[in-house]
Every structure is written in C-alpha cells, then in structure tokens.
Amino acid sequence: MPDDPSRTPKLDELEKGPWPSFVKELKRAAAGNAMSEQLLGVLELSYEDRVGHWKHGGVVGVRGYGAGVIGRYSDVPEQFPEVAQFHTMRVNHPAGLFYTTGALRTICDIWEKHGSGLTNLHGATGDIILLGTKTESLEPAFADLTANGFDLGGSGSVVRTPSCCVGPARCEWACFDTLAFTYDITQHFQDELHRPSLPYKFKIKASGCANDCVAAIPRADLSVIGTWRGPIGIDQAQVRAYAEGGMDVGADVCDRCPSTCMAWDGETLAIDNSTCAKCMHCINVMPKALRPGPERGACILIGGKAPIVSGAMLSSVLVPFMTFEPPFTELKDLIGRILEVWGDAGKNRERVGEFIQRVGLGNFLEAIGVEPLPEMVRHPRENPYVFYEEYFEEEPK
Amino acid sequence: MAETAQRKTDIGPPHYGQFLPPVIKANYGTWKYHEIPRPGVLVHVGESGDRLYTVRAGSPRLLSVQTIREICDLADRYCDGYLRFTSRHNIEFLLTDPARIDPLIADLAAAGFPVGGIGNALSNIVHTQGWIHCHSAATDASGIVKALMDELIGHFTSTDLPGKLRIALACCVNMCGAVHCSDIAILGIHRRPPKVNHERLPKVCEVPTVIASCPTAAINPVRKDGRETVEVAEDLCMYCGNCYTVCPAMPLNDPLNDGVSIWVGGKVSNARTEPTFSKLAIPFLPNNPPRWPEVVEAVTKLVDVWAAHAKPYERMGEWIERIGWPRFFRLTGIPFTKQHIDDYRHAETTFRRSVHIKG
Numbered sequence: 001m002p003d004d005p006s007r008t009p010k011l012d013e014l015e016k017g018p019w020p021s022f023v024k025e026l027k028r029a030a031a032g033n034a035m036s037e038q039l040l041g042v043l044e045l046s047y048e049d050r051v052g053h054w055k056h057g058g059v060v061g062v063r064g065y066g067a068g069v070i071g072r073y074s075d076v077p078e079q080f081p082e083v084a085q086f087h088t089m090r091v092n093h094p095a096g097l098f099y100t101t102g103a104l105r106t107i108c109d110i111w112e113k114h115g116s117g118l119t120n121l122h123g124a125t126g127d128i129i130l131l132g133t134k135t136e137s138l139e140p141a142f143a144d145l146t147a148n149g150f151d152l153g154g155s156g157s158v159v160r161t162p163s164c165c166v167g168p169a170r171c172e173w174a175c176f177d178t179l180a181f182t183y184d185i186t187q188h189f190q191d192e193l194h195r196p197s198l199p200y201k202f203k204i205k206a207s208g209c210a211n212d213c214v215a216a217i218p219r220a221d222l223s224v225i226g227t228w229r230g231p232i233g234i235d236q237a238q239v240r241a242y243a244e245g246g247m248d249v250g251a252d253v254c255d256r257c258p259s260t261c262m263a264w265d266g267e268t269l270a271i272d273n274s275t276c277a278k279c280m281h282c283i284n285v286m287p288k289a290l291r292p293g294p295e296r297g298a299c300i301l302i303g304g305k306a307p308i309v310s311g312a313m314l315s316s317v318l319v320p321f322m323t324f325e326p327p328f329t330e331l332k333d334l335i336g337r338i339l340e341v342w343g344d345a346g347k348n349r350e351r352v353g354e355f356i357q358r359v360g361l362g363n364f365l366e367a368i369g370v371e372p373l374p375e376m377v378r379h380p381r382e383n384p385y386v387f388y389e390e391y392f393e394e395e396p397k
Numbered sequence: 398m399a400e401t402a403q404r405k406t407d408i409g410p411p412h413y414g415q416f417l418p419p420v421i422k423a424n425y426g427t428w429k430y431h432e433i434p435r436p437g438v439l440v441h442v443g444e445s446g447d448r449l450y451t452v453r454a455g456s457p458r459l460l461s462v463q464t465i466r467e468i469c470d471l472a473d474r475y476c477d478g479y480l481r482f483t484s485r486h487n488i489e490f491l492l493t494d495p496a497r498i499d500p501l502i503a504d505l506a507a508a509g510f511p512v513g514g515i516g517n518a519l520s521n522i523v524h525t526q527g528w529i530h531c532h533s534a535a536t537d538a539s540g541i542v543k544a545l546m547d548e549l550i551g552h553f554t555s556t557d558l559p560g561k562l563r564i565a566l567a568c569c570v571n572m573c574g575a576v577h578c579s580d581i582a583i584l585g586i587h588r589r590p591p592k593v594n595h596e597r598l599p600k601v602c603e604v605p606t607v608i609a610s611c612p613t614a615a616i617n618p619v620r621k622d623g624r625e626t627v628e629v630a631e632d633l634c635m636y637c638g639n640c641y642t643v644c645p646a647m648p649l650n651d652p653l654n655d656g657v658s659i660w661v662g663g664k665v666s667n668a669r670t671e672p673t674f675s676k677l678a679i680p681f682l683p684n685n686p687p688r689w690p691e692v693v694e695a696v697t698k699l700v701d702v703w704a705a706h707a708k709p710y711e712r713m714g715e716w717i718e719r720i721g722w723p724r725f726f727r728l729t730g731i732p733f734t735k736q737h738i739d740d741y742r743h744a745e746t747t748f749r750r751s752v753h754i755k756g
Contacts, residue, residue, distance in 0.1 A: 017547030
C-alpha cells in the first residue's frame with residue numbers, strides 16, 4: 001500500500017510541504033509492519049468520509065494494573081483486521097524528558113517487536129505514547145519494558161503520570177528541583193497511579209517558575225509553581241548593558257510590570273519588592289541582569305482542568321508559599337488528605353476542582369485541615385448569603 | 398534490550414539522573430543566565446563558566462521507531478548520546494562544543510527537521526490524536542497541524558513576532574493538553590446530540606451512570622420496546638460527549654456537522670498578565686481534509702493581524718485587551734454572532750457592565 005499512491009491519495013498530499021510529515025512517519029512504519037500499513041488505510045478512510053473509525057472502551061490492560069493502556073478497537077475490523085485491536089500503551093517518561101540514545105533505542109526495539117512501531121514523543125500528559133498493539137502483545141511488551149527499567153503511566157481515574165519543566169537541569173529560574181519532586185512523587189503514588197481508586201483523574205504538574213512551561217495551572221488538578229520571597233537580585237551594570245544594547249527598559253520592562261513597581265532613570269533600576277507580584281516578566285526580558293529572590297519555594301494551587309465535565313477551570317491558590325525540599329513530606333501529606341476527602345465524597349467523573357465548586361472552597365479547606373488565607377481569593381465574597389454552622393442559643397433557664 | 402526474568406510491577410519511571418549529560422550534572426541548579434544567539438538555539442551559562450548549547454528542532458510528534466533511531470544517530474554524532482524533548486513535542490539537542498552547531502543544523506535540515514521555536518516565535522503546535530487513534534475526535538489533529546505549520550513555518554524558524562505565539566489543537570472538548578489557554582486554540586467540535594442506540598445501550602451501559610454523566614441533565618430514562626434505555630432532551634444538549642465516553646451506545650460523531658472552532662487570547666504563563674482562557678473567535682469551520690484550507694487561512698490571518706499591530710512582548714490576548722474586542726473583530730474581519738455570547742454558567746460575568754467601550 002505505501003508504494004501505491006492511488007491507495008492513500010488524500011494522505012499523500014500531506015507528505016508535501018516544509019514541516020515534517022506525520023504521513024511519512026506512518027509510511028516508514030508501514031514498510032515493515034502490517035498494523036501500521038492498515039492504520040494508513042483507516043486514516044485515509046477517515047479523510048474520505050470525515051469521521052473517525054475508532055471505538056473506545058473495553059477493559060484491557062496488563063495483569064494487576066487498571067491503568068496505562070488505552071483500549072481501542074476499529075469500527076471497520078473486517079476491512080482492516082490487523083488494527084481490529086489497536087491499543088495504546090502509556091509509558092512513564094523520565095522527569096524532564098531527558099534521554100540517552102541507548103534508552104530511546106531500547107524503547108524503539110521493544111515497540112518494533114511488540115507493536116505498530118509508531119509513537120508519540122510525547123503525549124500531552126508527558127508519557128511516552130506507544131501507539132497501537134494487540135491485546136495478546138500487552139503483557140509481553142510490559143515485561144520487556146519493566147526488564148529495561150520502564151513502567152506504565154496513568155490512565156482513567158488514577159493519579160496521572162506527574163510531569164514537570166526542565167527545571168534546575170537547564171534553567172536558572174527554577175525555584176525548586178522540579179525533576180527531583182516529580183520523580184519522588186511519581187514513586188510515592190505508584191499504587192494510586194496504576195490502580196484506579198479515585199472519582200476521576202488527578203493530574204500533578206510542576207513548573208519551576210511562574211512562566212509555567214508545563215501549563216500546570218490550566219491543566220493540573222494539583223499545580224506546583226516555583227516562586228520566591230525577598231528582593232529580586234539586580235546586577236545594575238548588566239541592566240545598563242541591556243539598555244546600551246538597544247532595550248527600551250522603560251517601555252519594555254517597567255511599563256509592562258503588572259504591579260508598576262519598577263522605575264528606571266537611565267542609570268539605576270529600582271524595584272519596590274513589597275508590591276512585586278513575582279510574575280517573571282522583567283526577569284524573562286533581562287536574564288543576565290535580574291534573578292529570582294533569595295528565599296525559594298513553591299506556590300501550591302488546586303483544581304485546574306479542561307472543560308469535561310462541567311467547564312474548564314484554572315487552578316487557584318491553596319498554599320501561597322511552601323518551602324520545598326526533598327522528601328517533600330508536607331506536600332505529600334497534603335495530597336494524601338486531598339485524595340482522601342475527594343476520594344470519599346467526590347462523584348463519579350467529578351474532578352477535584354468541580355468537587356470544590358460543589359462543596360465550597362471554605363468547607364473543602366476545613367476538611368483537608370488548611371487554614372483560609374486572603375492569598376486564596378482575588379477578593380472577599382461580594383454576596384451576602386453566608387452560611388453559618390454555629391450560632392447562639394438562649395441559655396435554658 | 399535485557400531479557401525478562403521475573404515479573405516486575407510498580408517500579409516507576411527510570412531516574413532522570415542517568416539521562417543527564419555531564420555538563421548538566423556539573424551545573425545542576427547553578428545556571429546563571431541564558432541567551433538566544435540565533436533562532437532555535439539557546440546558550441546557558443553556569444556560575445562555573447560552563448556553556449551548554451541547545452538546538453531545538455520541530456517534530457510531527459507522531460514518530461516511527463525508524464525516525465527516532467535517526468534522531469538518536471544525530472545525538473550520538475553531536476551530543477555524546479544525550480538529548481531531550483520539550484512539552485510541545487520539540488526535540489532538543491544538547492551540545493558543549495559551539496563548533497558542532499552548524500553541522501548539526503545542516504544535518505537536521507537534510508533530515509527534514511526545522512530548527513526554531515525559541516523566544517518571540519511560534520513553537521510547535523501541541524495537539525492530540527484525532528482520527529489516528531481517538532473515538533471522540535470531531536476532527537483530525539495531525540492533518541491540520543501539518544497543513545498549518547507548512548504555512549507558518551517561517552514564524553518557527555525566525556523570531557520575527559512581537560511575542561511568543563502558542564497554538565494548540567484538541568480534536569474535542571476533552572482537550573488533552575492545555576488548548577484552552579493558548580494564543581490560538583483550534584478545537585474540534587460536535588454540533589449534534591448523541592444518537593442513542595436503544596438496542597445496544599441496555600447491554601453495554603448502566604442507565605443511572607449515563608443519566609448522571611450529563612452536566613445539563615438532558616438525559617432521562619425511558620422504556621422502549623421493553624428495553625430500559627435513555628432519551629436525550631436535545632434542546633438541553635451542549636454536545637460535550639461525556640455520555641458517549643461513559644456509554645459507547647451514544648455516538649455523536651457526525652461527518653456533516655462536526656468541524657473546527659477557533660479561540661484566541663489565552664495564555665499559560667503568569668508573566669505580566671495572569672493565566673487566561675482563550676475566547677471564541679470563529680464558532681465553526683468545516684472539516685475539509687486533507688489540508689483544511691479554511692482553518693489555515695483563518696489562523697494565518699489572526700497571526701498576521703496580531704503581528705502587524707501588537708507592541709513588543711504583547712501576546713495575542715494582551716494585544717486584544719489593549720485595543721478592545723470590538724476593534725479585534727473589525728481588524729480581523731470576523732463577524733460577531735450570537736454564538737460569541739456565553740450562555741453557560743456565570744455567563745453574566747462576561748457581559749460588559751460598564752460604559753468603558755474602546756474605539
């Protein structure tokens with residue numbers, strides 16, 4: 001099929017053009033793999049009739065796990081029997097998405113032997129996605145993965161594969177060790193990651209600074225964002241060097257500060273750190289001159305999610321500042337209490353953000369043993385319908 | 398690869414430490430600053446004075462093992478066997494010898510991988526599975542991304558934009574990925590309620606679970622031909638597909654009515670302004686494979702108008718906030734319709750409750 005352009009005329013169109021082509025990838029895999037060859041046919045069919053040809057569902061996986069494999073079946077199995085079953089395996093990536101070529105080649109060898117030879121590097125959550133295999137191949141593929149030091153990631157109603165930014169491995173702005181945290185928390189929650197026991201998915205993502213390179217606030221139920229206390233470090237000579245190099249420090253740095261806490265007189269950059277929102281803009285623009293303040297830690301936020309079920313949410317502040325060093329016991333304990341409260345009282349397919357919306361943030365805080373703080377809200381409530389559990393009663397005479 | 402001896406479980410991922418190149422191990426946590434010497438290349442300088450060069454290349458995300466091995470060949474040749482990936486599907490080659498940058502970029506070009514995506518540029522388009530592997534996709538993902546990046550590649554390989562440009566695509570409202578906080582989000586949408594298969598539903602689904610799955614209480618129990626099944630109040634259905642995910646007997650894929658919507662002005666970063674959701678720009682464009690010309694034209698226009706009008710560092714949403722939404726619609730020529738006005742929870746908080754109306 002791949003050598004016969006008349007079989008996939010629509011997809012062939014996407015082999016042209018300067019951006020790397022996924023159709024070329026499909027055809028490369030198809031040259032030696034019957035599943036990938038028929039995947040081309042299924043996709044061409046979708047391009048003709050403008051609808052997908054996959055059915056979801058079916059409990060499928062490896063022994064002892066309830067997660068890590070996405071069961072997938074074709075709705076045209078007679079036409080494409082090689083992809084009648086086409087399950088995906090999610091493999092937990094190394095923190096920071098660093099690899100040696102040896103490790104990547106091992107993954108390639110395993111997937112050439114047991115699957116379609118097609119991957120995604122990476123899935124949106126961060127896992128290595130091994131795209132498409134048959135039920136009978138799942139257990140052998142899993143055995144080869146674990147023999148080589150890899151394990152499956154999360155899927156369904158579990159703690160999903162935690163992920164993080166590049167962190168202190170290659171970024172001067174990392175306010176905590178995102179890789180150490182992500183590895184540690186992933187190991188800590190192995191049972192919750194592989195065996196569904198929660199109302200719905202629970203995503204944990206860690207970014208070393210407020211630039212949030214892994215989009216933790218929009219998409220993680222538990223977002224960990226690096227931040228600092230104390231004054232931003234300034235090298236005035238380097239500020240002047242940026243200005244001499246053509247940067248308009250007034251317009252592009254001071255005027256873009258959301259707290260208007262900066263002033264530039266052509267010689268000296270002044271920062272009123274008491275009103276700094278720690279947004280990162282000035283540091284982003286002048287990395288040689290400015291750096292995060294001396295006391296580093298993390299802000300913990302909760303409840304971010306995509307629209308399903310009842311609407312998209314951004315995470316909101318749960319702990320404004322947490323000193324954040326291995327073994328991260330304070331946060332592990334907090335996550336444990338969250339999973340317990342939400343796990344007990346959450347409804348099926350209700351994310352923790354939706355749960356908080358239903359029961360009220362105040363009640364949720366009480367249940368997990370966290371004191372309410374003004375940092376958690378934009379402003380105090382405007383509506384006067386306030387609930388009280390305690391009230392005065394006249395003493396019996 | 399090692400042979401299997403005994404069944405192992407719950408070993409977790411391999412420790413990242415074994416994959417870090419020596420220069421990173423030596424400078425871990427002590428990087429001082431970085432610069433962008435040219436598009437697609439970063440240099441990080443440590444307190445030690447060590448320099449680490451990163452060359453970032455775009456990939457189609459969907460990769461064959463054959464191509465991954467070629468990428469490994471390049472990392473072996475230029476980076477002593479170390480490489481990494483970004484959360485936006487880019488490949489990063491990590492070098493210590495600046496003399497190797499040009500030959501690496503030449504080899505990448507020969508292999509078809511563009512270098513870029515750093516600084517005030519378009520990074521790779523985060524996207525989902527689409528028709529390649531998803532049951533609920535309202536559009537394909539890889540096809541639109543390929544067609545669009547063919548058109549916008551110049552903004553990937555240069556730094557000619559006012560600020561960062563983050564485009565993302567999700568093929569349905571499940572939104573695998575942070576599509577909902579992107580400068581430009583391309584979102585596959587269904588536009589018709591699910592079609593209940595009354596014969597199949599009682600065999601494969603629990604009726605109470607199906608009813609509970611609906612966020613607008615549009616699903617009710619009904620008895621049909623002696624079967625316990627459900628019916629959908631179509632005027633309440635907002636086509637979210639949650640019922641289909643819990644019950645395969647309620648498909649809502651519809652080739653005539655499925656398509657693509659375009660959203661603008663969201664961002665993830667806290668820099669300057671807070672993280673923000675993207676807002677609706679174009680309610681519906683048709684699925685027109687293989688190159689989705691309507692989508693490519695619409696997104697290209699949005700990029701062009703923003704690039705022509707935004708000030709330095711202004712992301713799409715910050716630019717729109719400055720000029721006001723009425724002017725955004727005038728400049729882009731996009732008609733404002735009934736669909737642009739929210740009618741879900743808290744819709745009233747999006748209505749203009751002042752006379753602050755910009756030009």
